[in-house]
Amino acid sequence: MRVLFVCNMNNHFFSVVRHLRDVGIEAHLLRLKGEPLHFHPSYDTFDLSYQAYTKAAPWGEPALYSAVAPADIRRLLSRFPFIVGCGPTPAFMEAAGMRLDMFIPHGSDLAEMPFFRPSSPTRGAVSSVVRFPMAQRRGIRHARFNGGAYTPQFEETFAQIGAEGKREAFPIPPVYANDFNADRIDAFYGRSNWYEDFRKIRESNDVIVFHHSRHIWKSRATPISKKGNDKLIRGFAKAVAAHPDVRFGLVMLEYGPDVEPSMQLIRELGIEKNVYSFPLMARRELFVGISLADIVCGEFAISWNFGGTIIEGIAMAKPLLHYRDDSMYPEEERFPVMNVNTDEDIFRALSDYVVRPKHYQAMGREAHAWFKSYIVDRSMREFERVLSY
Amino acid sequence: MRVAFVGNMNQHAFVAVRHLRKLGVDADLFIHGTDLPEFHPSYDTFDRSYMQYTQNVGWGDPALFSAVSAHTVRETLAGYDTIVTEGPVPAFLHHAGLRAQLLLPYGDDVRELPKMRFRRPRRGAASSLVLFPSALRSGLREVSQVGGVLPADVGAALDAWEVGAPRRPFPRVPIWDAELGPDAIELVFRRSAWLPEIDAVRRRADVVLFHHSAAPVGRPETPVVLAPSLVDVLAAVRRAHADVAVELVILETAPGADLALERAEELGIKEHVLMLPPVPRKELLIALAVSDVVIGAGEGSLASPGIALDGLALGKTVIVSGAPEDAELPILGVGSPEAMTRRLGEYIADRALGKALAQKGRAFYEREIRDAGFRGLEAALGL
Numbered sequence: 148m149r150v151l152f153v154c155n156m157n158n159h160f161f162s163v164v165r166h167l168r169d170v171g172i173e174a175h176l177l178r179l180k181g182e183p184l185h186f187h188p189s190y191d192t193f194d195l196s197y198q199a200y201t202k203a204a205p206w207g208e209p210a211l212y213s214a215v216a217p218a219d220i221r222r223l224l225s226r227f228p229f230i231v232g233c234g235p236t237p238a239f240m241e242a243a244g245m246r247l248d249m250f251i252p253h254g255s256d257l258a259e260m261p262f263f264r265p266s267s268p269t270r271g272a273v274s275s276v277v278r279f280p281m282a283q284r285r286g287i288r289h290a291r292f293n294g295g296a297y298t299p300q301f302e303e304t305f306a307q308i309g310a311e312g313k314r315e316a317f318p319i320p321p322v323y324a325n326d327f328n329a330d331r332i333d334a335f336y337g338r339s340n341w342y343e344d345f346r347k348i349r350e351s352n353d354v355i356v357f358h359h360s361r362h363i364w365k366s367r368a369t370p371i372s373k374k375g376n377d378k379l380i381r382g383f384a385k386a387v388a389a390h391p392d393v394r395f396g397l398v399m400l401e402y403g404p405d406v407e408p409s410m411q412l413i414r415e416l417g418i419e420k421n422v423y424s425f426p427l428m429a430r431r432e433l434f435v436g437i438s439l440a441d442i443v444c445g446e447f448a449i450s451w452n453f454g455g456t457i458i459e460g461i462a463m464a465k466p467l468l469h470y471r472d473d474s475m476y477p478e479e480e481r482f483p484v485m486n487v488n489t490d491e492d493i494f495r496a497l498s499d500y501v502v503r504p505k506h507y508q509a510m511g512r513e514a515h516a517w518f519k520s521y522i523v524d525r526s527m528r529e530f531e532r533v534l535s536y
Numbered sequence: 537m538r539v540a541f542v543g544n545m546n547q548h549a550f551v552a553v554r555h556l557r558k559l560g561v562d563a564d565l566f567i568h569g570t571d572l573p574e575f576h577p578s579y580d581t582f583d584r585s586y587m588q589y590t591q592n593v594g595w596g597d598p599a600l601f602s603a604v605s606a607h608t609v610r611e612t613l614a615g616y617d618t619i620v621t622e623g624p625v626p627a628f629l630h631h632a633g634l635r636a637q638l639l640l641p642y643g644d645d646v647r648e649l650p651k652m653r654f655r656r657p658r659r660g661a662a663s664s665l666v667l668f669p670s671a672l673r674s675g676l677r678e679v680s681q682v683g684g685v686l687p688a689d690v691g692a693a694l695d696a697w698e699v700g701a702p703r704r705p706f707p708r709v710p711i712w713d714a715e716l717g718p719d720a721i722e723l724v725f726r727r728s729a730w731l732p733e734i735d736a737v738r739r740r741a742d743v744v745l746f747h748h749s750a751a752p753v754g755r756p757e758t759p760v761v762l763a764p765s766l767v768d769v770l771a772a773v774r775r776a777h778a779d780v781a782v783e784l785v786i787l788e789t790a791p792g793a794d795l796a797l798e799r800a801e802e803l804g805i806k807e808h809v810l811m812l813p814p815v816p817r818k819e820l821l822i823a824l825a826v827s828d829v830v831i832g833a834g835e836g837s838l839a840s841p842g843i844a845l846d847g848l849a850l851g852k853t854v855i856v857s858g859a860p861e862d863a864e865l866p867i868l869g870v871g872s873p874e875a876m877t878r879r880l881g882e883y884i885a886d887r888a889l890g891k892a893l894a895q896k897g898r899a900f901y902e903r904e905i906r907d908a909g910f911r912g913l914e915a916a917l918g919l
Contacts, residue, residue: 184573189788189813195733198811203794266656338729340582340818401587404594424587426578431729 151227154234179207190429212279214272237286251294322462352396357440361403375447382493384416445469464515466507482517540616568596579816601664626675640684687839706912741783746827760833763796836863851898
């Protein structure tokens with residue numbers, strides 16, 4: 148069966164397409180105009196085979212919605228009997244008089260795009276400001292299936308929009324597990340921009356903590372954007388001080404509005420020599436770095452169960468240092484984490500890692516097994532079922 | 537002497553900072569709010585040492601101009617006795633009561649940015665729409681010197697804004713030879729993500745053609761679409777020289793790249809065209825270094841060299857579509873696909889000729905771009 152995935156926000160559909168192709172489904176990817184460069188498939192792979200099943204649409208920007216000819220949309224979509232979309236796909240398919248088979252929202256495509264918000268009009272497509280949200284709403288309403296993991300906020304919005312499609316609540320694999328796993332990643336070391344640096348850090352440290360979230364803890368931001376990076380830095384500094392015989396390394400990215408405050412805090416705590424900064428990099432490179440670390444960080448400000456850094460860590464079978472309020476999630480959705488909420492918790496967890504590394508390594512493997520069965524294998528089964536309708 | 541370079545359009549400031557630091561000058565680089573991701577230093581080096589002298593500053597976006605305090609700008613640049621800048625930065629300097637010792641305009645920053653234009657106002661900074669252009673014009677008038685590449689349209693724009701500072705034209709140096717120049721670049725091959733693909737082309741081809749033009753960022757003009765006709769040229773050259781393996785490497789970002797692939801499929805030569813994904817400049821230069829002939833479009837002039845400079849810098853034969861045969865740069869100017877096919881035929885027939893042209897190009901680059909550019913910069917800074 149031929150299936151087309153439209154829009155590659157966060158590189159998630161590229162991951163799904165690869166998984167589906169591995170199980171024999173002829174899946175293709177269509178990138179939309181205006182997608183950020185770092186969601187280009189090449190940022191998430193070390194090979195060019197994606198070119199055989201990936202195309203770029205010359206349309207896809209909400210601000211230019213009303214300037215796109217329906218025939219141009221149909222030209223790229225009509226050959227596919229089943230189309231899965233996210234982002235603005237519902238609106239553009241509506242414009243083309245086509246029905247989206249499955250909508251898998253990434254967030255703002257469901258929470259914001261279907262609702263009118265004043266924005267500056269674009270010359271030649273002024274009516275997009277009004278017509279796009281209406282079309283997005285209609286497109287979502289008419290989709291045959293609504294996918295993606297169960298999320299209370301999503302359910303509410305689906306109901307508000309009057310979504311007619313069947314709800315198929317299952318998570319999709321945001322990471323391509325067949326390349327990015329602990330057993331295979333070393334095949335890509337020779338193609339990495341930063342492997343040499345990661346290797347040197349590995350050789351000169353006993354315990355490496357990998358932290359690749361944005362730095363947002365000091366500047367003004369919505370509560371859900373905050374990452375609690377300062378807790379990690381303080382807890383890490385305590386661990387460094389408490390274990391002078393252990394060589395601790397903390398790898399971080401120059402990413403987010405509070406990089407400089409984080410660096411200032413690192414200087415104040417006197418741990419500059421233990422901290423290794425890296426530029427923002429393609430996700431494929433992150434997996435190389437993660438593979439050589441001992442512990443991967445999630446977030447420390449508010450509780451999350453899923454998310455980019457979380458899944459990237461457990462996909463590589465690393466123990467996850469992370470805050471999660473277990474009472475918020477059903478048991479089957481949970482995997483083991485080094486659950487921490489304060490800098491003191493982080494200090495204790497790192498100290499315990501020094502004493503019981505094997506325990507935490509086993510935790511990483513257990514989390515990976517959960518990822519493989521609950522996210523990857525389950526989603527493939529569910530996709531095959533939905534596609535057979 | 538402490539020098540702050542604020543802004544890194546086209547990675548030029550990063551090259552300048554590395555040069556000055558090599559001379560022992562305490563030079564730092566500041567990346568500001570409107571510097572594009574591809575102009576981050578990490579896109580132009582495999583060495584993380586840039587972090588020791590590079591900072592991101594939260595200001596620099598014209599739309600948020602009125603929300604930035606003068607104190608913030610002064611705090612960033614405290615302790616520097618020389619400020620070198622470009623883009624929207626002179627407006628912020630004016631706002632902070634600072635002045636740039638050297639302005640190195642890239643073009644649109646003096647042609648377009650100082651004009652009053654209607655843009656979407658930003659919450660908390662709506663007055664930027666009016667205040668920014670006015671502050672930029674004031675900031676431009678306050679600079680001590682203007683340097684860099686100063687073609688006629690830039691000169692006219694400076695005149696129009698009544699910028700009275702002395703002008704010292706000199707080339708901007710686009711490549712840091714010590715890492716990505718022809719004698720050094722092989723040392724970073726092992727850090728490339730795409731070398732295996734490029735190397736596979738290199739191993740099976742006698743002649744590798746390379747095309748890396750990209751649509752100009754944020755510019756309204758229609759880019760020159762060269763990629764599809766290059767496929768026709770490739771087919772013609774392969775037909776005419778059946779005993780020579782010729783292959784083409786292009787980037788997905790090249791205008792018309794998708795049409796080029798379709799054309800290659802139609803002509804049955806798709807396996808002779810390698811399409812590379814969007815890559816940072818450091819990766820692009822590796823691919824270019826492995827190639828033989830660089831092909832682009834443009835005037836072939838020093839004032840508007842386009843991608844020709846990359847080819848000359850890496851010691852390659854450069855063919856420029858649209859350039860005259862007697863172009864200012866040591867390139868092969870061609871006016872049509874047929875002429876390009878002919879030139880490539882000559883290159884294949886006499887590789888020594890191509891080699892001599894490449895050497896001449898590299899020598900020109902060293903003399904007229906790299907050395908002249910660094911000398912001009914040093915003179916402007918009083919070194």
